Amino acid sequence: MTLIGRTRVRGVETLSLDAPERRNALSAALVGELAGALTDAGRDTGVRAVVLTHTGNTFSAGADLRDPPAPEALVGLLRQLVELPRPVVARVTGHVRAGGLGLLGACDIAVASHAATFAFTEVRIGVAPAVISLPLLPRADPRALARYFLTGERLDTAEAARTGLITAAGEDVDEVLAPILDGLRRSAPEALAETKRLLTARVLETFDRDAAGLTALSARLFSSATAREGMTAFLERRDPEWVV
Template identity: 80%
Template sequence: MTTPAVGRTRARGVETLSLDATDTRNALSAALVGALSDALTDCGKDPDVRAVVLTHTGGTFCAGADLRDPPDPDAFVGLLRQIVELPKPVVARVTGHVRAGGLGLLAACDITAASTPSTFAFTEVRIGVAPAVISLPLLPRTDPRALARYYLTGERFDAPEAARAGLLTAAGDDVDAVLAPVLDGLRKSAPQGLAETKRLLTARVLETFDRDAAELTALSARLFSSAQAREGMTAFLERRDPAWAL
């Protein structure tokens, strides 16, 4: 198995972190979560980094949790909070598909953009669990009616719908063209101004972490260890319908 990696490049003060575990469709393994956390820590300490772009290689931004090597729930909560608390804007750039836990990464970012062909789905209910931990950044930032539909059905939805629901800042055929004025604006902004403005914008999200993180982490652990989740994950890995499918 290839060791998951996070690619890193820099251009004019913007550090680009690229999820680069294409053999698992950038699924959130323990190793990938750790590598991304380490890279973000470096960015937070580096005074030459004005902003961070989180992107991916391959056709999938993130396929959700790696069912063969899942991250510890506390570690994943820590990663989401790290993105929210980083004193520099984090911009998500998506040119592919996003599933389950990957949507938590998007919600934790400050600005998110995706190409029009990108697709999204909360697939947790289909394997017998719930989008528990990723709700920490999602619930304060996205439309509750849209979340109710897509949480409960696991339906796939497109980039314009993701933008309407508040999951994306913008969608377009050329995501780099969409992000060009955003990155230009961040480069012109003072580091102190960015840090303090981000603090204002993320206050409600961090209140949700403080209030609900322990409860939702426990819920996630309980659900993933349940009999229904074992059946759902086995069915997914064996590419068949789970026992409850009608």
């Protein structure tokens, strides 16, 4: 079963998260297949840019609680998006939760339709947005991240754009996307690669400095009794025991 759709139009490779029945949750299999597709796109000189999108009404619900990827694998995927020698543009027309926001943070540009919603739901199941903070902390508004990391509140597209979680939004996401892709197609590939290196230098410094510690933190939290209660409550559609 293929979990990543691939199409190409005029040098733009579109990779679609294609597990809508699981809300495109980041399973070990999906993370591995997406990493492979990105490797192929990075090696192919015919690819000028990558669009990362989805099928169904959810871009990604975050980690698959039944088959989660190893924290090291998710770190590797996020770093791969940041380091890819092609611009990566996220195209979002649905909901984004938890680890899905890490994917957005690792993309160079993110556009969304007004139907999209966003939330860092980790604290509500007893864990922390540890690994996904690697691309987000250097790029998004720190005061906004403090609020939404700590509360798990839902954001609309206007707030997501204001805080730097996305680049732009509109009623028709493809109308927003069209001039961006046109600009990328008109740009020299070598110049795009060097410009991306300039833009991602601080993000990669964060990976170099913090990835090992945050990977260990994520593994510890996900194996805790608190996380087991939170995940069980989520799957049983009830409040966890700590809710007052």
